[in-house]
Amino acid sequence: QMQLQESGPGLVKPSETLSLTCLVSGFSIDSNSYYWGWIRQSPGKGLEWMGGVYYGGSAYYNPSVNSRVTIFVDMSKNQFYLKLTSLTAADTAVYYCARLVFSGFARIDHWGQGILVSVSS
């Protein structure tokens, strides 16, 4: 059974860089058919797709965070990562990692439980 599990700091300071890890179990990250991505939900707000990466390295990002975000994979560890720079309070959110289906009827078919990240001094 496939599972995704986020890990990382729960509190980061403004202007710093957030680094999150997603461990994928029960499925190989180097599958041809899927991307791996991050979605966040700020308090009291809806879901925002941040971006996704293919195991071969190609990545796509939401223009709203494009200048600050990097998503990349480590096939040897079956993990992928999010880096978000120049943090502000507006980046406080629950961050979800997920498996993305880009082809056919695009959808997000497996999600982690999420990790709450607060940006505060």
Next chain:
Amino acid sequence: EMVMTQSPATLSVSPGERATLSCRGSQSLSYNLAWYQLKPGQAPRLLIYGASTRATGVPPRFSGSGSGTEFTLTISGLQSEDFAVYYCQQYNNWPPMYTFGQGTKLEIK
């Protein structure tokens, strides 16, 4: 830029009744529309994709319909575990982009 609008923001329905949630796109989506269920502390769950295809393990009381710009998620015979927040999502081919609606909170009446 695609904008997804969900209505109503909050829907109050009694257990056993039917809930109808709406999602409208600012541009035609064909059938490229998905629905998700979110509960606090849990992984979000894919319910419907391709506007009307139930995801693996989703019970038949969940159904999706629509095409173009107007879509509906119907939940028949509401059970206690169905009270949650529901989001619709569209996908843009280029540049690749997933966009969500603002959500509908389904609460017990």
